[in-house]
Amino acid sequence: MAFRCFSSLGAGKNTLVFRQLFDCVSSTYTYLLGDATTKKCILIDPVLELARRDFQLIKELNLKLIYAVNTHMHADHITGSGHLKRLSGCKSIISKHSGAEADILVTEGDYIDFGNHKLRVLNTPGHTNGCCTFCFEEHGMAFTGDALLIRGCGRTDFQEGDAATLYNSVHQKIFALPDQTLLYPAHDYNGLTVTTVDEEKRLNPRLTKSLHDFVHIMDNLKLGYPKQIDKALPANKVCGLYNLPEELKDGLS
Ligand SMILES: N[C@@H](CCC(=O)N[C@@H](CSS)C(=O)NCC(=O)O)C(=O)O
Numbered sequence: 598m599a600f601r602c603f604s605s606l607g608a609g610k611n612t613l614v615f616r617q618l619f620d621c622v623s624s625t626y627t628y629l630l631g632d633a634t635t636k637k638c639i640l641i642d643p644v645l646e647l648a649r650r651d652f653q654l655i656k657e658l659n660l661k662l663i664y665a666v667n668t669h670m671h672a673d674h675i676t677g678s679g680h681l682k683r684l685s686g687c688k689s690i691i692s693k694h695s696g697a698e699a700d701i702l703v704t705e706g707d708y709i710d711f712g713n714h715k716l717r718v719l720n721t722p723g724h725t726n727g728c729c730t731f732c733f734e735e736h737g738m739a740f741t742g743d744a745l746l747i748r749g750c751g752r753t754d755f756q757e758g759d760a761a762t763l764y765n766s767v768h769q770k771i772f773a774l775p776d777q778t779l780l781y782p783a784h785d786y787n788g789l790t791v792t793t794v795d796e797e798k799r800l801n802p803r804l805t806k807s808l809h810d811f812v813h814i815m816d817n818l819k820l821g822y823p824k825q826i827d828k829a830l831p832a833n834k835v836c837g838l839y840n841l842p843e844e845l846k847d848g849l850s
């Protein structure tokens with residue numbers, strides 16, 4: 598399977614290991630965040646079919662995976678969390694409002710620690726009830742899941758989607774972050790990799806509108822359902838290990 602990989606070190610802090618990884622099938626970004634000093638690392642939004650790729654990279658970088666974190670219960674792909682738990686012994690994390698099982702359930706104000714670094718959890722519902730944005734204040738970064746996409750946002754026509762709730766989440770939580778905050782989404786369908794709070798406040802074609810107009814836009818997107826939704830939702834409710842396709846069961850034990 599082909600995939601793109603982008604990598605960089607965090608500005609001015611040589612203890613951060615950061616990789617943006619991509620799944621071409623679902624256009625999902627997986628983020629590897631590691632602490633070079635303690636070797637502890639986490640993955641945000643891993644994809645089942647690429648869990649071995651991610652684990653191999655972690656081993657090559659001499660890191661130890663401690664958490665597989667999901668920004669929400671994904672509808673378009675099966676999370677790699679369950680497989681990574683088996684491969685590495687890490688723990689899974691998701692919002693307590695997601696309706697999904699995980700080893701650790703988080704909510705607003707909680708922190709996800711990895712070595713000398715930590716992410717602050719913001720609840721940003723609207724695409725789903727359990728959508729979180731993870732703020733990495735030390736490096737001016739935030740991982741927005743499907744709440745905010747680059748020049749777009751998560752759809753609100755299934756799971757517990759609610760356009761007004763999403764609008765308020767973005768305006769009150771994500772747009773309240775410093776303007777230069779780098780925003781990393783869970784997907785991009787146009788080849789873009791990162792944006793900023795300032796860019797989206799000025800240029801997002803949906804979220805620059807009034808609440809009324811935003812709701813109208815979201816009610817009329819007319820998107821096709823994600824191709825993998827029927828297998829992804831039941832699997833992701835239990836960390837990705839339910840009803841796995843036969844070909845993916847090989848090598849999991
Ligand atoms: N074609 C893809 C699904 C695309 C899609 O619905 N993406 C979601 C995020 S994954 S739940 C979304 O919210 N999109 C918003 C948009 O404006 O595109 C597939 O078949 O998997």
Ligand SMILES: [Fe+2]
Pocket residue numbers: 669670671672673724743751
């Ligand atoms: Fe989603």
